[in-house]
Amino acid sequence: MLIKPGQLLAQIDTPEDLRKLEADKLYDVCTELRQYIIDHVSVFGGHFGASLGVVELTVALHYAYNTPYDRIVWDVGHQAYGHKILTKRREQFHTNRQYGGLSGFPKRDESEYDTFGVGHSSTSIGAALGMAVASKQKGEHNRQHIAVIGDGAMTAGMAFEAMNHAGVSDSNLLIVLNDNCMSIDPNVGALKDYLTDITTSPLYNKMKGEVWNILGKLKKVGPHAQQIASTLETSLKSAVLKQSNLFEALGLRYFGPVDGHDINHLVSVMEDLKNIPGPKLLHCVTTKGKGYKPAEENQTKWHAPGKFDKVTGEIKKTVHTVPQAPKYQDVFGHTILELAKQDEKIMGITPAMPSGSSLNIMMKEMPDRAIDVGIAEQHAVTFAAGLAVEGMTPFCNIYSSFMQRAYDQVVHDACIQKLPVIFCLDRAGFAGADGATHHGAYDIAYMRCIPNLVVSAPMNEAELRNLMYTATKYKDGSFSIRYPRGQGVMPEWRTPMQELKIGTGRKIKGGEDVAILTLGHIGNYVVDLGDRFKEAGLNPAHYDMRFVKPLDEEMLHEVFTNYSKVITVEDGCIMGGFGSAVAEWMLDNGYSAQLKRLGIPDEIVEQGTQIELQRYAGFDHEGIMNAVMEMSDVKKLIK
Ligand SMILES: Cc1ncc(C[n+]2csc(CCOP(=O)(O)OP(=O)(O)O)c2C)c(N)n1
Ligand SMILES: CC(=O)[C@@H](O)[C@H](O)COP(=O)(O)O
Numbered sequence: 001m002l003i004k005p006g007q008l009l010a011q012i013d014t015p016e017d018l019r020k021l022e023a024d025k026l027y028d029v030c031t032e033l034r035q036y037i038i039d040h041v042s043v044f045g046g047h048f049g050a051s052l053g054v055v056e057l058t059v060a061l062h063y064a065y066n067t068p069y070d071r072i073v074w075d076v077g078h079q080a081y082g083h084k085i086l087t088k089r090r091e092q093f094h095t096n097r098q099y100g101g102l103s104g105f106p107k108r109d110e111s112e113y114d115t116f117g118v119g120h121s122s123t124s125i126g127a128a129l130g131m132a133v134a135s136k137q138k139g140e141h142n143r144q145h146i147a148v149i150g151d152g153a154m155t156a157g158m159a160f161e162a163m164n165h166a167g168v169s170d171s172n173l174l175i176v177l178n179d180n181c182m183s184i185d186p187n188v189g190a191l192k193d194y195l196t197d198i199t200t201s202p203l204y205n206k207m208k209g210e211v212w213n214i215l216g217k218l219k220k221v222g223p224h225a226q227q228i229a230s231t232l233e234t235s236l237k238s239a240v241l242k243q244s245n246l247f248e249a250l251g252l253r254y255f256g257p258v259d260g261h262d263i264n265h266l267v268s269v270m271e272d273l274k275n276i277p278g279p280k281l282l283h284c285v286t287t288k289g290k291g292y293k294p295a296e297e298n299q300t301k302w303h304a305p306g307k308f309d310k311v312t313g314e315i316k317k318t319v320h321t322v323p324q325a326p327k328y329q330d331v332f333g334h335t336i337l338e339l340a341k342q343d344e345k346i347m348g349i350t351p352a353m354p355s356g357s358s359l360n361i362m363m364k365e366m367p368d369r370a371i372d373v374g375i376a377e378q379h380a381v382t383f384a385a386g387l388a389v390e391g392m393t394p395f396c397n398i399y400s401s402f403m404q405r406a407y408d409q410v411v412h413d414a415c416i417q418k419l420p421v422i423f424c425l426d427r428a429g430f431a432g433a434d435g436a437t438h439h440g441a442y443d444i445a446y447m448r449c450i451p452n453l454v455v456s457a458p459m460n461e462a463e464l465r466n467l468m469y470t471a472t473k474y475k476d477g478s479f480s481i482r483y484p485r486g487q488g489v490m491p492e493w494r495t496p497m498q499e500l501k502i503g504t505g506r507k508i509k510g511g512e513d514v515a516i517l518t519l520g521h522i523g524n525y526v527v528d529l530g531d532r533f534k535e536a537g538l539n540p541a542h543y544d545m546r547f548v549k550p551l552d553e554e555m556l557h558e559v560f561t562n563y564s565k566v567i568t569v570e571d572g573c574i575m576g577g578f579g580s581a582v583a584e585w586m587l588d589n590g591y592s593a594q595l596k597r598l599g600i601p602d603e604i605v606e607q608g609t610q611i612e613l614q615r616y617a618g619f620d621h622e623g624i625m626n627a628v629m630e631m632s633d634v635k636k637l638i639k
């Protein structure tokens with residue numbers, strides 16, 4: 001289903017086409033672009049509120065700057081739908097986030113206008129600074145570099161690391177701070193309060209306004225006056241603004257706050273900024289979901305609402321006739337609350353994903369014991385370690401791919417000190433439409449090699465609850481539990497929790513000839529294949545290993561004693577993952593079976609549905625079936 005653009009938008013294949021328009025047409029371009037985003041996301045899904053919030057910023061940037069020669073780096077990139085539509089991808093935009101289609105985030109090999117691959121937050125300033133310094137080295141003094149970063153992304157350490165560097169580099173960098181007071185959930189922290197202050201404080205803005213008025217008048221008087229003006233500005237800024245402006249104090253010239261939806265004002269400010277050398281920050285105030293009332297009114301729900309009726313604003317939900325299994329994240333959310341009611345030492349931490357992790361269930365009832373630390377994964381881990389030092393039992397919930405950013409903190413702050421921190425790695429395995437940057441592909445490999453850390457994965461919701469309960473009893477180091485995005489398999493999941501013996505797996509069924517060892521939710525695929533195995537005359541054994549560290553050695557001795565053909569299956573990277581752990585154990589213990597490892601191959605896998613990606617990787621139902629048949633010397637189902 002192709003969606004027709006408005007008549008102006010239909011003429012804009014590239015920003016060069018946009019820049020041919022008179023400035024008085026830009027308002028209409030924004031109207032049409034906003035509608036095109038609404039039309040598409042309502043039918044195809046995806047991120048929504050953020051792109052609506054930067055429609056004017058997107059048009060102004062591509063109008064005022066000579067893109068792609070001038071570089072724009074979008075932070076996170078979930079807000080870059082307008083950017084993609086204006087940069088030769090309007091007609092493919094319906095493939096956004098789909099298997100074989102456009103990525104949901106800017107991606108260098110997708111377009112020359114996508115200057116830097118993003119998806120994880122807070123990288124834009126550092127990347128744009130690197131480009132700016134390189135341009136300076138190459139003598140490209142007229143090339144502009146712009147990082148567009150949200151107030152949420154600005155709460156991450158990386159953003160401050162980059163500003164700390166930018167402030168002392170006389171590079172031609174513009175940071176556009178898109179301040180809408182929102183992350184996915186409402187933004188948190190002192191920075192948010194500060195931004196609100198300087199956006200609303202009459203005194204600060206009055207004083208700055210007067211400084212600008214005086215300077216403006218002086219500049220009109222003549223060149224000599226301009227000299228006075230710039231001297232005055234320097235002294236005033238250092239005397240007054242520097243003391244009262246965080247960004248000025250870091251050496252960035254601060255401009256704003258400006259209305260991020262006033263297209264003509266934005267263009268004229270950006271035209272001015274092009275002629276001001278050195279690192280600068282333009283503070284824009286916007287509304288997330290701007291121009292679509294339901295998205296303005298419930299900005300968290302409309303961050304990524306799924307498909308919806310654009311007329312009524314009704315979000316489309318599948319109607320089920322049978323009870324549905326819950327999402328793993330909701331089992332986590334309800335279970336941590338249940339555990340916290342029994343044990344006052346239990347606390348929950350999330351780096352800016354209260355609704356994504358469902359920790360918001362606990363936050364609602366225990367706001368002092370469930371904390372959103374902002375987009376700050378490294379801090380989340382170290383903060384949890386600090387809590388553990390004082391005897392608390394912290395659950396630190398971080399998406400598997402976002403945890404990559406806090407790896408040293410897991411090693412240095414939790415495991416070396418054998419602190420009882422519980423890591424819940426949500427979105428482990430293929431994440432789906434978010435694609436390569438968000439797949440939780442590597443956590444089995446990167447966690448299992450750390451000493452003093454238990455590494456586990458539940459096959460279903462009951463097992464998740466048992467592992468969470470068991471983790472609260474474990475004080476001999478840290479404990480990691482990984483589980484996937486989406487639903488489990490147990491509609492009746494509120495099962496009584498039991499403490500597990502660490503390092504023990506579950507024998508699901510005996511068999512002959514081939515043994516299948518699974519880790520985590522993929523084990524359910526083997527159960528699903530039961531009848532098809534029988535029809536094909538196959539009878540593989542199935543073990544749910546549950547722990548990848550420590551491995552269930554007794555179980556592995558049984559497997560390698562009784563089966564000469566073994567298949568491991570994991571929703572994680574084959575390189576160094578669960579299958580590698582089994583292979584290492586097999587060699588270390590003198591066995592020599594035929595071992596086949598199924599999992600995520602050693603390549604970057606883009607976006608698609610989880611099942612499409614599992615099929616591509618060869619560990620969907622068909623992939624597992626074929627592996628067993630191959631191992632059993634039975635003709636493969638699919639060539
Ligand atoms: C390292 C990392 N942590 C968490 C996320 C999840 N995430 C995506 S967008 C977002 C909120 C970003 O807020 P902001 O930068 O203000 O952009 P807005 O959505 O308000 O436009 C978060 C937390 C991420 N992409 N990367
Ligand atoms: C852009 C971003 O990083 C988040 O919005 C992420 O897409 C959330 O993923 P889930 O939808 O799996 O919570």
Ligand SMILES: [Mg+2]
Nearest residue numbers: 150151152182
């Ligand atoms: Mg924001």
